[in-house]
Amino acid sequence: xxxxxxxxxxxxxxxxxxxxxxxxxxxxxxxxxxxxxxxxxxxxxxxxxxxxxxxxxxxxxxxxxxxxxxxxxxxxxxxxxxxxxxxxxxxxxxxxxxxxxxxxxxxxxxxxxxxxxxxxxxxxxxxxxxxxxxxxxxxxxxxxxxxxxxxxxxxxxxxxxxxxxxxxxxxxxxxxxxxxxxxxxxxxxxxxxxxxxxxxxx
DNA sequence: GACCAGGTCCTTG
DNA sequence: CAAGGACATGGT
Numbered sequence: 001x002x003x004x005x006x007x008x009x010x011x012x013x014x015x016x017x018x019x020x021x022x023x024x025x026x027x028x029x030x031x032x033x034x035x036x037x038x039x040x041x042x043x044x045x046x047x048x049x050x051x052x053x054x055x056x057x058x059x060x061x062x063x064x065x066x067x068x069x070x071x072x073x074x075x076x077x078x079x080x081x082x083x084x085x086x087x088x089x090x091x092x093x094x095x096x097x098x099x100x101x102x103x104x105x106x107x108x109x110x111x112x113x114x115x116x117x118x119x120x121x122x123x124x125x126x127x128x129x130x131x132x133x134x135x136x137x138x139x140x141x142x143x144x145x146x147x148x149x150x151x152x153x154x155x156x157x158x159x160x161x162x163x164x165x166x167x168x169x170x171x172x173x174x175x176x177x178x179x180x181x182x183x184x185x186x187x188x189x190x191x192x193x194x195x196x197x198x199x200x201x202x
Numbered sequence: 203g204a205c206c207a208g209g210t211c212c213t214t215g
Numbered sequence: 216c217a218a219g220g221a222c223a224t225g226g227t
Contacts, residue, residue: 026208041209047225048208082207082224090210127210147208189208 005159009173012153013180016187025186026137028052030105031062033138034098037130038090039081051078063105067095090125097123113141128163136185140178144170145185149192 026033032052039048054077055061060069074088081087101119102108108116113135120131128146135143146163154166161169174180 037208040207042207042222043209043224044207044226080224083209083222084224086210086222125210129209133208145208149208185208193208 005161005169006173008157008159009154009169012157012188013170013173013184016191017183020187020190022183023186023190025182025190026133030138034063034094034105034134035061035066035091037133037138038087038094038125039078040133041087041130042083043081047081051081054078054080063095063098066091067099086125090123093123093125094120108139113139113143116141117143128167132167136178136181140182142171142174142176142178142181144174144181146170147185147189150185150188153188153192 026036028036035055036048036052039051052061055074058073058077059065060074060077066074069092071088071092074091075084078084078087078091097119098105098108102111111119116139117131117135120126120134121128126134132143132145135141136145144167146166150166150170151163154161159166159169170184174184
């Protein structure tokens with residue numbers, strides 16, 4: 001990664017922070033962040049919130065109960081997020097991973113970030129973005145989330161790195177503060193939505 | 203009616 | 216490895 005890329009990223013981070021200030025962006029306890037991370041795949045957040053309400057109503061808003069639940073019940077609750085069959089499967093796969101590998105969500109707190117990440121990535125249906133969202137917003141770890149918006153924004157200012165390099169680049173600039181990681185990702189998404197950065201932007 | 207959304211996996215060439 | 220398709224509902 002070039003020197004100038006770091007400077008550009010620093011500039012983005014600082015400008016967005018100045019513009020938006022501190023925002024409370026991904027509410028919910030660790031269980032609900034994990035659930036939301038899967039439900040929001042290719043889906044608007046407003047629909048995810050509705051599904052979370054449904055899940056709460058059925059007391060299916062935690063890994064422990066999802067593990068034991070009937071898939072039918074999960075599907076019914078999350079229908080409004082689209083891809084509901086595959087997402088119900090993904091939720092149960094994640095719940096199984098948590099229960100079988102760690103025993104509980106709580107026990108995951110002692111696990112080093114790299115190990116946690118590898119474990120999450122071993123779950124079918126959890127890719128880089130979902131894993132990093134869970135780590136960053138659910139467990140307050142310094143694992144930066146690179147999503148489609150991040151890619152589009154950095155493309156606009158002439159950075160053409162792949163996602164893996166972008167992650168390293170941002171993490172170098174952001175140093176070690178998990179709160180800054182969360183804020184920066186939130187700012188990027190808000191900015192991209194506000195200015196309607198669509199797919200064709202390069 | 204077409205197009206897109208805070209992705210990921212699987213199949214093809 | 217890159218590209219293309221599938222997964223599915225809800226909003227513009």
